[in-house]
Amino acid sequence: MASFWNRKKDNTDRPDETSQERDENENAPTPHQEPTERTSLLPRDNRQEYLSPDDPAVSPYNLWSVRAVRGLSLFALAVSFVWWTFLLVSVFVSPPLMHSRGSGFFEFAYTTLATAYLVLGLLFFAVPSKAMTILGIVLSILLLVDMIIIVAVPPIRFEEGWVGIASVVWAAVISIYQIIQNRAVTWGKREEEERLTGREETRRTLGEWVVVLFETIVLAIMTIAALLFTATLILRARDLSLEAPGHRYSVHGDTYQVHLACVGNRTENSNEPTVLLEGDWGPVEHNLQPFIDDAYRQGAINRYCYWDRPGLGWSDNAPSPHSAGMSADVLSEALALAEESGPWVVVSAGVGSLYSRLFASRRLLEVVGIFLIDPLHESYLKDIGNPGRGFMLWLRGVISPLGLDRLVGAIVRGRAREDRVVGRSAYQSGKFIKAKLQENLVAVTMTAAEVQSARHIQMGQTPLVVVSSGQEMRKDPEWAKRQEDLSTITNNLLSWDVVRDAPHEVWAVGEGRQVLEKRLREIMQESQARRSD
Structure with a gap:
């Protein structure tokens, strides 16, 4: 024991020993000390040795x-x-x-x-x-x-x-x-x-x-x-920051808000119906509302209301799952909050026709006319609910916060905020993608069952007008059969027109606009006459 301490003393007293070496020798464990975290890997004899930098113990x-x-x-x-x-x-x-x-x-x-x-x-x-x-x-x-x-x-x-x-x-x-x-x-x-x-x-x-x-x-x-x-x-x-026309109403127990706007003044004549719009796959402001607004300015109708389905335009996203029937109920709630009671002539296009039909079946006494523009038949819900389409929508949603397409549109193409909110770029927003994903998830289950029930309880004598796209009917014979089937959802078909050269957006061509405006006047007159009887 004495020789050990003598060697340590001698090593400490060496003139050529650096202070670092003395500190490391002092840190070395003695025979009477247990190794610590800082001394466990050091040698336990009197010799000072270093580990290789590649030694796994150097960590x-x-x-x-x-x-x-x-x-x-x-x-x-x-x-x-x-x-x-x-x-x-x-x-x-x-x-x-x-x-x-x-x-x-x-x-x-x-x-x-x-x-x-x-x-x-x-x-x-x-x-x-x-x-x-x-x-x-x-x-x-x-x-x-x-x-x-x-x-x-x-x-x-x-x-x-x-x-x-x-x-x-x-x-x-x-x-x-x-x-x-x-x-x-x-x-x-x-x-x-x-x-x-x-x-x-x-x-x-x-x-x-x-x-x-x-x-x-x-x-x-x-x-x-x-x-x-x-x-x-x-x-x-x-x-x-883009201000919405009309108002946003809190619905579904104040869970979210939807946008609703009405154009035109209420009249004392309670028999005069109001047109209620339901857009196609995108915001109604981008597709159907401009045509109806032109008809309003030309005197074909005296008043109309339109809204954005949850996730579209100025409306918030709804909780998931969310079906077409839930949207119809939310529209009823928003109309009640706005103190709008009809009577209504529902005008819709494409997939929006499913939503308007559900609304009509749940407001039988208030809906006095149904106007369908190249409507989507419920048999096509399987395409909306396709799992592959749902996965792609989810994938688009996941990358949507990057905003690549929206940033390019704003910086390179000069797209305005109106384009992104209710215009041609609205489909790029995360809200829109989620709304379409929700639509996909319940299309063949909840929505399909709701539409089938609506068909069973639809009021038989409600005036009905169907205007179909000639291009779509020539392209797909099955589409033509389904258009004919939709002309029978009530027992009071006023007219079924096929606009030969019109695309799916029938109002996009002159002939289509003329037919639509003519039929719109007729159904408004018929609905008002039935209310007067």
């Missing part, structure tokens, strides 16, 4: 603080994955209190980004790099800007709700935490290299360079995605 995992950071990352990943799963499910079935008035794809995108960032950090936990720190700082700044936009812009905050706010805050917190994690591992790696190898290791192996390159590329992609999120949010804030 930041040796430090409890680094292991604690990794454990916290694993916990954060578990929380993020659970939240990501809930958001994924909520697109298809809205859990209680988790409905988003917006598309739901933005919060899903932010949570996906946070989850992917955590996975990346854990996969390459022991290989930190300056590139990750720099890109992490840029990503954090972008996510903080997104958080400010969502919280500070009332319409976006209203649409996203607490779910969207929580998701973007979580993504921002994770991005900041990843910077801290990267710095902590870098410190731990340096500490262990200096302790076990005598110096900080500056070289990297080929495998480490490959890892650094891979994680830099992935993080750069995430940063670009966050930049696109920011640009899309700015564009979205611009679009939401």
